[in-house]
Amino acid sequence: DQQVKQNSPSLSVQEGRISILNCDYTNSMFDYFLWYKKYPAEGPTFLISISSIKDKNEDGRFTVFLNKSAKHLSLHIVPSQPGDSAVYFCAAHRETSGSRLTFGEGTQLTVNP
């Protein structure tokens, strides 16, 4: 049962434009949603998160939007930079589950100069 899904395995955008990465989930019991970024040969790095009681969280160039009724969240990167090229993982968390995160399959973002 894939509770968190990222339906786009890859995304390519031009430098300076907006990147939008999408994620869908099925379990309405999740309390937090997080985005991690992963470069090759490195572990994932925490990027930004949002509580299930919010609909938007912003941190610099990164904004995460949550639509609870649609069970959908998205990560916006504006403006996109070549250094943003990485695999982005969406993850969901329940406060009662310790450090157990449920991850999506990842989206490879490529930002072209």
Added chain:
Amino acid sequence: KAGVTQTPRYLIKTRGQQVTLSCSPISGHRSVSWYQQTPGQGLQFLFEYFSETQRNKGNFPGRFSGRQFSNSRSEMNVSTLELGDSALYLCASSRTGGGSYNSPLHFGNGTRLTVT
């Protein structure tokens, strides 16, 4: 502040053998969790240890086990290796455990296990 350290970086083992992976968390972090990453599968939760006790367990067979020491360092063991165990194994630590913004997981660079 040193990050999460995993050893070894690469391992090649034969079917039927067993393997032990090691993880040193960030200083002060008491929670250590393990994840398996395979192509197209994202990251799958294996288990979490907090103060030397297993606190959560994912849906993996009993061949996968772990432990945590008093200094919070953790080891993961896989017995009777199968070809399907080939994966990147990631260790993550956090202060109190939990994936929320105030105690996010910090991942190591992983151990790449290949089973032949």
